[in-house]
Amino acid sequence: MDNLPQELINKIALQLERCPDQPQVPLLSQECTKDSKLPPYATLSRRWKDAVEFITFRSLQVRSDQLSDFRTHVTGNRRKYLTRLIYDIVLSEYPKEVYGHVETTQEQQANSEAFTRAISDLFSTLKCWEDEGLQSTLRLEFPYRGAYSQTDLRVEHMIDIRPRRGVDIFEKRFAHSFLEISDSVDFPSLSNVPWLVIRGNNPRKLSPSVGISLAAHLPNLKTISWHFGESDEKDKMVENRIKFAQALDQTQMSHCSAADLVFYQEVPSHHGKPGHARVTAGSPYDQLSSSLRLFSHNLTSLTLSGHFDSSLFWPSSDEASASPPKWPNLVQLKVKFNQVSPSGDWYFTGHQPDPDDVDDEYCQFREHGDEATLNPFLTAFSKAVQKMPVLEHFMLECELGDEAGFWEVAYYAPGQEAEWGDEGPEDQLVRRLYYTVGEVSKPNGVIADGLRSAGREKYGEQILERFLERRTWRY
Template identity: 45%
Template sequence: MDTLPQELINKIVLCLERYSGQSQAPIIEQQGDHSKLPPYATISSRWRKAVEFVTFHRLSIKSHELSQLEVMMTGNRPKYLKRLSFAITLPEYSEESCGRVESIEEQRCNDETFTQAIIDLFSLVRKWEDAGLVHGLRLQLHGAYSPTDLRDWNQIRLEMAQHKRGIDIFEERWENSYLHLSRPERIPTLSSIVYLRITGHIFRKLAPVVGPGLAAFLPNLQSFYWEFGEVDDTSINVESRASFARMLNQTKLDKCCAAEITFNQDPASDQRVAEPSRIPTGALYDPFSVSLRNFSQNLTSLVLNGYVDSTLFWPPSLETSSMPSWPTLKKLTVFFNMAAPSGEWYFDGTPPGEIEEQWGGSIVQFRDREDAKTLNPFVTAFAKAVQQMPALEHFLLETELGHDIGYWEISYYAPGIKEDGHDNEDGAVFKRNVAALTKAHHVIIPDLRGHGDSGKPKAGYNVARLAMDLKNLIEFFGFRDGTIKAIGTSLGAAILWSYSELFTTGAFSHMVFVDQAPLQNYLEDWGPEFGNLGCNNLEALNAMQKTLIANPKEAHLGTIAACLGYRSHPRPRDPRSDSSQWEDDEAFFLAEALKGDGWWYGKLMADHTANDWRHPIAHAFGPESGSETKVLVVASSRSGCFPAAGPLKVVELVNGGEKEGLAKGVTVDWGGHWCYWEKPEMFNALVIDFFS
């Protein structure tokens, strides 16, 4: 066995099953408790190297597990580590504390715990660096939480209603608390980290200053993604933006070339209400926007989402600075809020008349035209800045005017640079299909409720509600019956089935259903030959829901592994885990998925997996329904979600069991569940041919 080349042994190990029931996922993506690989490490030293490469290539740990990590990472094992995800565990708190907001002392204690966890991690990595064992490391700081935060809220609400326990205010306890670095000078400097991802809004909110604060200790940082959220207290938000600006101005990131910074803010639901100012009292301009302008001048790519003004692009008259320039910037994407940091609106409109006030506040959106007084200086500064970007290949300046209004945008692609859609939308998963489809069709790709940049309500997590949203969309555009061609992938297919059950198929001339069986769960007459390969029973659903809440990244990585055919059913020439395509696809889909609420996703999956669409499909589409809608079913032999026979059952249901009818099916092998992403040119040709 030792005569085999190391490269061949590595490839053999990459084809093994690491955990039971996950053979459809690439071995590096598989996760579980009892790996099958250790016995292979005993074959020889070369086999041990191959096994350790897989085992230690990507690790996800919590702060209380650091001592175990240090014991485990002996010998050359740190050399194999390329991706490290780190979540920080905060102290637990009592039942009595659940009923009140955090005290200043409790916040300080959490800050100290948070900072010490980072010090401990950086100290460990520094040991590996000093031994020459680690380089090119990608670090994700996956937020922080207390185990008490994850208590069963539904059970507690029930007990409160039954007067079995005292009051519990849940997330209100920490909604105005930011986690800060406490005495950051104690943090070791690391030269091995080239990428830093911070998701600082999923559990407890991390102060935005944590981003540049940590980057100051990473001199070789090449790119980063930071995502933060606001608290409810306006004064705290003002100070957090100012602190971020001060630290970013002080931080030298000479080797950083690509940055993506997102500040999640809920859009104003009632546009009659004035927005609060986010500029410090007495400041003559927005220090947040100015700091980002100064920082961005050494970048090749910048994606920014937040409240910004004209000083992001050009110095104000009261600022003493030289003319800015961006000599290497190739991509600039700015998603700006429709209100300026000063609180002034960039857009105006005519408020509606009488409005019936609703519980929880009214949704009043009417600002649908530019306010020249505020928007013109912003756009003028942007135009002046663009003239100082000689390498620019693409820019996008965009804002959302309201869920019922749409978007305002300016975009540009240099000659020879192909337009590829908007990376910020849930609909961005179809960006590789838009250009081909728009040659003969007007294409609309909505963000579903709870997804992408659409609203994130606490209700509406069922397929029927999403079907009603589709109904509202169709009515908004005023499309005539029989003129719509629809593509429903995965959940999208179920939405179309629900719509058809509720409102008939009359609106549609054609429908395409991509890799979705009419039933996910297993029943007596519907087993593994048809149903979902993973989430097909109550236990699997419960496990998924818990993971979506406690570790959403892990849950979404599992989805990515199952949905991309080159991962679920790899072939010899497919992208491998060290390829740019593998990393780019993962980063893209993970960023899109993390825009949603894991708890909400879990509720939606409970409804989605339980629905049995077999009879509704036969009733709405079958020969006796009177439907004239043509149907194409696309199944995949390389799907990690369904065996091809499951989706193809829809053809049988539409055609009433006959060989010929309004439906036809095709099984592809050039992609998996997301075949439209993996081989867009083949998918586009298939759909365009069907539509024509």
């Protein structure tokens, strides 16, 4: 067997059982919770050792306080085998005396500096590998709960975690703290990281600007998947959006072609209350939406979720020197927008029930578009669609609530299978435009004509339009 090519031995090893408790999971995706069956095969020969390491070192999860061991054990070919690295950042512990107090500004700054140093240490390690020519292209991930103090974990061991005033407020201690990249700590750029995944909507949240700060040190970044949380404090909420937008405007990501960006949003539970504004008072447009539009021009795939306004699709008349947008390479576009615009206006309306019949916490009645607010949003979108010559699929979606379900408009090019709406394989022979908007939300002529233009230049005039029943969580 020693005469067999290494690639063939690797393929043989891939047929072995690795984790007996995960028989249905592809071997390279398995994460063993019990002892792996692979290690004994590494003793057969040097080639079998390489085959086992090709599998076991392909994906690793490492804590920042384990980085020294990581450097020691991941050597030689193991570095080439590593294609996915999940990095958890451990922050300093804190004493019981502060359990009942929110973090001070000084504590927040200290945590951000520790967070940045941990990333700097990792980047410095990977830079050494890169300089030595011993690193493959790498998918770098900061997972959910990717940054935490060991002291935070006490919450997981408590039966009753209700805050106790003056004793322990648990996760409320850092509910409004956002970890950021500190300017006081520098780190090198890495050319071998084309994928960056950030799950920043954690108990300890990451500032959205973290994504841009890291991207600035990853010049060959091609795919990003970033999910960020939101503060309940309006000033912090607005600040985070503006900081992200400004950083995005100033950062070149010329090689990035696919982006999945989620800015945490909740379906409003009470439709009778005013919406919360996410822009400064008097702002004529949402800077985040505008910056995302400019960023998206060279993408091939874009998925977005959050609070957006029409400047996401078309420049506001108040934007200085804004040229007409175009998306020459965009193939896939999915936007899930909230019922509440960044300015705090509602995009949807409905018949408000009698106040005596309304619960203080739950009242959902907005189920069709408000022409005054939704039409400008849809008009901008329909204009943008006409500047996307190779678009094969778009989905514009808003979740209205448990009873009303989802408001959606979707387009599929010929050959694209619809997520829902197709009635037979013959539908896939033509362009399709599917509306799930309710009887009173049908788009006006200008908007409808713009939406019908999707794919027209590439595939011709024929298009199938269909109005569908609402999808809801209650079947």
